[in-house]
Amino acid sequence: MATTPPTRSPELRKDPVTNRWVIFSPARAKRPSDFKSKSPENPNNNSSSCPFCIGNEHQCAPEIFRVPPDPNWKLRVIENLYPALSRKLDHPNGQNDDSSSELSGLGRVVPGFGFHDVVIETPVHSVQLSDLDLSEIGDVLIAYKRRIEQIKQFDSIKYIQVFKNHGASAGASMSHSHSQMLSLPIVPASVSTRLNSMKEHFNQTGKCSLCKVQSKDLLINETSHFFSIAPYASSFPFEIWIIPRDHSSHFDELDNKKAVDLGGLLKLILKKMALQLNKPPFNFMIHTSPIQITDSEIPYSHWFLQIIPQLTGVGGFELGSGCYINPVFPGDAAKILRELNVPI
Numbered sequence: 243m244a245t246t247p248p249t250r251s252p253e254l255r256k257d258p259v260t261n262r263w264v265i266f267s268p269a270r271a272k273r274p275s276d277f278k279s280k281s282p283e284n285p286n287n288n289s290s291s292c293p294f295c296i297g298n299e300h301q302c303a304p305e306i307f308r309v310p311p312d313p314n315w316k317l318r319v320i321e322n323l324y325p326a327l328s329r330k331l332d333h334p335n336g337q338n339d340d341s342s343s344e345l346s347g348l349g350r351v352v353p354g355f356g357f358h359d360v361v362i363e364t365p366v367h368s369v370q371l372s373d374l375d376l377s378e379i380g381d382v383l384i385a386y387k388r389r390i391e392q393i394k395q396f397d398s399i400k401y402i403q404v405f406k407n408h409g410a411s412a413g414a415s416m417s418h419s420h421s422q423m424l425s426l427p428i429v430p431a432s433v434s435t436r437l438n439s440m441k442e443h444f445n446q447t448g449k450c451s452l453c454k455v456q457s458k459d460l461l462i463n464e465t466s467h468f469f470s471i472a473p474y475a476s477s478f479p480f481e482i483w484i485i486p487r488d489h490s491s492h493f494d495e496l497d498n499k500k501a502v503d504l505g506g507l508l509k510l511i512l513k514k515m516a517l518q519l520n521k522p523p524f525n526f527m528i529h530t531s532p533i534q535i536t537d538s539e540i541p542y543s544h545w546f547l548q549i550i551p552q553l554t555g556v557g558g559f560e561l562g563s564g565c566y567i568n569p570v571f572p573g574d575a576a577k578i579l580r581e582l583n584v585p586i
């Protein structure tokens with residue numbers, strides 16, 4: 243008679259940063275090491291008509307800056323041709339919070355002022371972010387910082403989300419390597435929830451929830467200034483966080499040296515993910531703090547970079563409950579990625 247191998251019992255864990263409950267339910271049929279992406283990474287990889295390629299700058303929305311500032315650029319920050327928010331609207335200075343936004347019978351409303359920028363990470367169509375060397379990835383990170391510093395001057399911008407969509411099922415419409423920055427006139431609810439959750443952890447323990455590696459079992463790789471983990475209550479299989487070792491509330495506190503260090507770790511993690519999970523589509527998001535935070539919020543506000551490989555879809559249960567079902571225990575994902583050797 244066939245015997246099924248013993249599986250771990252399901253478990254619910256609550257993340258002290260996101261404040262979300264996650265159901266860990268190990269799939270019976272699949273071992274963690276068998277997780278592979280089935281989606282093609284970049285289905286529409288057509289370079290002949292790509293506006294992001296060097297030489298096609300005229301097909302793009304206006305440029306904000308390029309590095310270096312000459313025709314042979316290595317990266318460009320440009321306006322999004324189809325922006326979610328408008329940089330041309332009159333913007334009220336200062337508050338857009340619940341007390342100052344207009345309340346109609348239907349809900350609150352503020353004008354859709356904001357910036358939606360695209361960062362073209364390389365001039366060459368076939369080159370991906372993980373193909374760049376550490377200092378080139380560092381240059382991309384410093385470009386995010388430089389753009390954040392410009393946008394911070396606008397009082398009515400409250401939060402800046404840096405993100406990358408890679409591959410069609412991760413939401414990318416362009417295959418040329420790029421990331422985006424959306425600067426918002428409000429603080430999204432998930433950001434306020436995160437800050438409140440980190441505050442609660444700080445009040446209960448006296449510690450910032452991200453200052454220390456949570457456990458050696460969750461550690462993937464570390465460098466002088468950063469460590470990467472599979473978080474204790476990750477919502478998605480093989481979700482990875484890269485966290486600065488030194489307490490830092492805002493991404494734009496990053497200096498050039500740390501940017502190269504982070505570039506190296508990001509490259510290593512993206513290479514490991516590609517090798518282990520069959521080049522999955524993925525998203526990364528930089529979770530920084532709202533631009534204006536008070537001195538009392540600083541001790542528990544710690545930025546991090548979240549990477550989510552797209553391996554499982556989001557269904558009705560997740561949409562309905564806000565709870566995710568993750569078939570892979572983070573300790574198993576961390577062990578597999580930690581022990582993987584990749585040439586970089």
Ligand code: AMP
Pocket residue numbers: 293301302303320321322323324325360407413414415416417420422
């Ligand atoms: P994604 O959809 O994640 O691949 O991001 C690509 C972004 O580039 C989209 O938000 C598009 O609106 C934007 N985009 C597409 N074509 C252009 C263009 N020619 N110039 C500037 N932005 C563009």
Ligand code: ZN
Pocket residue numbers: 289292293294295366367418
């Ligand atoms: Zn291109």
Ligand code: ZN
Pocket residue numbers: 450451452453488489490541542543544
């Ligand atoms: Zn911290």
